[in-house]
Structure formats: C-alpha cells, structure tokens
Amino acid sequence: MIERGAMGGDCLNTGCVPSKALIAAARRAHDLRTGARLGIAAADPEIDFAAVHAHVHRAIARIAPVDSVEHMTELGCEVIRGEAVLTGRSHVTVGGLALSAPRIVLAVGSRPLVPPIEGIAAIPYLTNETIFGLTERPEHLVIVGNGPVGVELAQAFRRLGSRVTVIAPGSALPKDDADATAVAVAVLRAEGVAFVTGEVVRAEAGVTVHIKDGSSIAGSHLLLAAGRSVDFAALGLAAAGIRHDAHGIATDARRRTSNPRIYAIGDCRPGPHFTHVSGYEGSNIVVEIGFGLPAKADYRALPWVTYTDPEVAQVGLTEAEARIRYGGKINVWREDFADNDRAIAEGDATGFVKLIKHGRKLVGATIVGPHAGDLILPAAMMVAGKASLLGVANLIVPYPNRAEHLKKAAFASQDALVFNRWTRGWAQLLARSRR
Numbered sequence: 001m002i003e004r005g006a007m008g009g010d011c012l013n014t015g016c017v018p019s020k021a022l023i024a025a026a027r028r029a030h031d032l033r034t035g036a037r038l039g040i041a042a043a044d045p046e047i048d049f050a051a052v053h054a055h056v057h058r059a060i061a062r063i064a065p066v067d068s069v070e071h072m073t074e075l076g077c078e079v080i081r082g083e084a085v086l087t088g089r090s091h092v093t094v095g096g097l098a099l100s101a102p103r104i105v106l107a108v109g110s111r112p113l114v115p116p117i118e119g120i121a122a123i124p125y126l127t128n129e130t131i132f133g134l135t136e137r138p139e140h141l142v143i144v145g146n147g148p149v150g151v152e153l154a155q156a157f158r159r160l161g162s163r164v165t166v167i168a169p170g171s172a173l174p175k176d177d178a179d180a181t182a183v184a185v186a187v188l189r190a191e192g193v194a195f196v197t198g199e200v201v202r203a204e205a206g207v208t209v210h211i212k213d214g215s216s217i218a219g220s221h222l223l224l225a226a227g228r229s230v231d232f233a234a235l236g237l238a239a240a241g242i243r244h245d246a247h248g249i250a251t252d253a254r255r256r257t258s259n260p261r262i263y264a265i266g267d268c269r270p271g272p273h274f275t276h277v278s279g280y281e282g283s284n285i286v287v288e289i290g291f292g293l294p295a296k297a298d299y300r301a302l303p304w305v306t307y308t309d310p311e312v313a314q315v316g317l318t319e320a321e322a323r324i325r326y327g328g329k330i331n332v333w334r335e336d337f338a339d340n341d342r343a344i345a346e347g348d349a350t351g352f353v354k355l356i357k358h359g360r361k362l363v364g365a366t367i368v369g370p371h372a373g374d375l376i377l378p379a380a381m382m383v384a385g386k387a388s389l390l391g392v393a394n395l396i397v398p399y400p401n402r403a404e405h406l407k408k409a410a411f412a413s414q415d416a417l418v419f420n421r422w423t424r425g426w427a428q429l430l431a432r433s434r435r
C-alpha cells in the first residue's frame, strides 16, 4: 500500500468523520434551543468553537488507529509512505523505489472541484480539506453548492451560530427524492439557512460572490462544495496505458481500467462517491485478484444517507427515476411519521417512508426523518432481493418504533395479496360454518 497523505484518506480526515462529528455538536446546540416544545426551558447555548474543533479532531484521532500504518502492518500489509507514479504497464515508483506487480489497484480518490468562478484564485476560499481546521466560527458562511457537502455543513454551521447562505443553480440534493429533500430543505430554511438560486460566476475578496443574474452576496467565509474533480497529472496514467477523462479513470463493471492488469476503485473513477462504495469495490477486488473470480459492481441496491436533520436516506431508484425507467408503470406507497407513535412521543414527527414497486419487486425506497439512515437497511435488503415485501410486512417490530412504518408501507403494498376476493370469501365461509 502506497499512501502520500494522511492514512485513512478523505473520509477519516476531511470528509465523513469530521462532518458527522460537527453535525453531532450542532445537534446538541439545536436541542438546547428547542427544548421548550418538550417542556424543557430553551437555552441559548454558548458555542466554544475551538472546543467544537477539538471534539471533531478527537473523533478523527479515535478512529485513526484502524487506518494506521501500524494496523495495516499488523494485518500483513507493507505500507510505503510517498507519492506513487506509474512508470509502465505493471510498474510503479515511489520516491527512489521501483516496484512491479502482476496486479495494481488505483484508489487515489478525488479532490474538491474549484468551479470556473472568475477571481476565485485570489480568494482564501475553504473546501472540505480546510474547513474542519477552523478554530473560530465563521460569522457568515457562504456555500457554493447544495449537494450533500453543502447542505450537511450549512445546517451544522447554522446550528453552531453562523449565518449561512447556500447558492446553487438547481434544487438542493438533486440526486435524492424531491419530496424528501423538500422536507429537509423546509427544516433548514426554518432554522435560518438562506437558499439562493443561481450560479456563482465571480468572487472578490471580502468575501463577495456574484451570481449570474447580476445579484451579489457578501459573507465572511466562502466554502466551495461544488462537487469533486480528479487530478491525475502526476500519476503517470499514460505510461500505464490507462484512459481517463475529467470525471475519472475509465473502468468496466469489474473496475478494470483500459490496462486490464490495473484496477481503479472508489472516488477516482466516474460513479457514486461514497465510503461504503469504495469499500464495496475494494471487496470485489479481493475476489477478483485473490480468487481470480470476476466481480462486477452492482449498484441496483445502493443505499446512501444525507446526514441533515431530518436525515434523507435512499436505496435503489427514486420515484422520479423509477417513473422514467418503467414508463410510469410503478406503484408508490407512502407512510408519514405524523401518525407514528414513537415519532409523536418524541415530539418530532417529520418525514415519511416511501416504497416504490415495479410489478412485484421493490425497486427503490426513500426515508426522510430522524434516524432515516438507520432505518434503511431492511429496504436495502428488499431492493437487493434478499428479503421480500411480504416477509417485512410479516415481521414482528418492537413497539414503539419508527421501523413500524417500514412494515406498514410494506404491508400496504401487499394489501391486494392479503385482502382480496378469495381471502374475504374464505373468511366469510369459515365464519358462516361456525354459526
């Protein structure tokens, strides 16, 4: 294993872990402010941003040993620290060391995209690589981009007391179910996050950003959360005969590059960018290289979660995608948490469960609400074909629990199978025979 930067990559150091740690701190602040609806006097928490920073970095440090050189070495892996450069179809150098191998895996990740904004190079902008280093709270954080990075961090910074403005040309979380994102965005707006529709085309020190329609917004800090890019200039892809474009290294479904001895997995190839996706493709590579068995990536049952509050969780197709894919021949079942006893008892009945069926098969599911990400697994099993709708409809679910609504939606989708002319007729016959 050759690693030039911090062990653990983006997820541990500048992505999932610090963002979720920041979100957790922000949640505490929000709970203090909103306790009154549960009878607890609301408090205006004092945010010690340097202490929040310390909490974020303690979380990273606590997980770091899992990804450390020491742990990898214990597992039997030789770790070389330095920049890997491909020098031939089976050759790599790192520092002065030349290595060759029958198989090579590229897992070189991605970088934050710096969009073509005039003047951006002269602005001290933040990205996910720098924002978790702040020890002082931004007064007014202007965020370019409303994907998961922009939206998760918008809510976290708002709850920690910053003014936050999110700017993007389209609606927020465009890859997610529109009904679900509407629920999440409404909550963020109510908490004071400002959403501005437009493309940022120019930026000047101060920080002021100019939008295509001629308007401008001034803030204290600028965060670029406008997607990901790749930079392979120094990697030597041409020497290894590997094709790529601006979205990443071209691969087939087995993640073989145009040089079949070399694989590319995770963020460095076009496709979904999630830690669990990089991990899944890594497992496939073990099967490919370790056992010589072809292992295609299959994303029909890919789950993902945006960790806003409420969380937005998705597996498989969204309703809109399913309508296009199946020419409108789908059935949708939706159960709102407004009538879920646990949600009511907790004083937060935001959100819903939505199941999308094509024929008898579940092709997608959306959950929006508290803990949606923890509730999505049974839906992932159904979409993957490893559990059936009828099976979930028949489960005993502990009461009171938000998961009851997944069962409820699964049951509703099986209604015609359970309550039909034949079953009614049989029940009536039985009843008559007992008179």
Ligand SMILES: Cc1cc2nc3c(=O)[nH]c(=O)nc-3n(C[C@H](O)[C@H](O)[C@H](O)COP(=O)(O)OP(=O)(O)OC[C@H]3O[C@@H](n4cnc5c(N)ncnc54)[C@H](O)[C@@H]3O)c2cc1C
Pocket: 002, 003, 004, 005, 006, 007, 008, 009, 010, 011, 012, 014, 015, 016, 017, 019, 082, 083, 084, 085, 107, 108, 109, 110, 128, 149, 235, 265, 266, 267, 268, 273, 274, 275, 276, 277, 278, 307
């Ligand atoms: C703010 C933020 C929050 C996120 N939250 C989540 C989340 O909650 N859940 C989720 O699933 N995903 C999340 N993601 C996405 C997730 O972080 C990435 O999908 C994941 O880190 C990709 O893993 P990877 O191993 O493919 O690449 P990376 O983690 O980027 O790792 C690539 C590694 O390769 C090294 N490298 C690159 N080139 C070379 C070279 N030439 N020689 C040696 N080493 C090299 C780099 O130093 C790096 O350590 C988040 C991303 C961001 C930005």
Ligand SMILES: NC(=O)c1ccc[n+]([C@@H]2O[C@H](COP(=O)([O-])OP(=O)(O)OC[C@H]3O[C@@H](n4cnc5c(N)ncnc54)[C@H](O)[C@@H]3O)[C@@H](O)[C@H]2O)c1
Pocket: 115, 116, 117, 144, 145, 146, 147, 148, 149, 150, 152, 167, 168, 169, 170, 174, 198, 199, 200, 201, 225, 226, 227, 228, 272, 273, 274, 304, 305, 306, 307
């Ligand atoms: N919870 C999670 O799993 C999680 C959290 C964060 C990030 N991620 C991953 O990280 C990746 C990157 O996330 P992201 O949010 O940066 O990217 P994204 O591509 O999802 O969203 C970027 C947004 O920026 C907007 N944009 C681009 N240029 C702009 C401009 N000049 N002006 C205004 N808006 C502009 C785009 O319209 C787009 O909506 C994603 O692929 C995601 O999978 C996952």
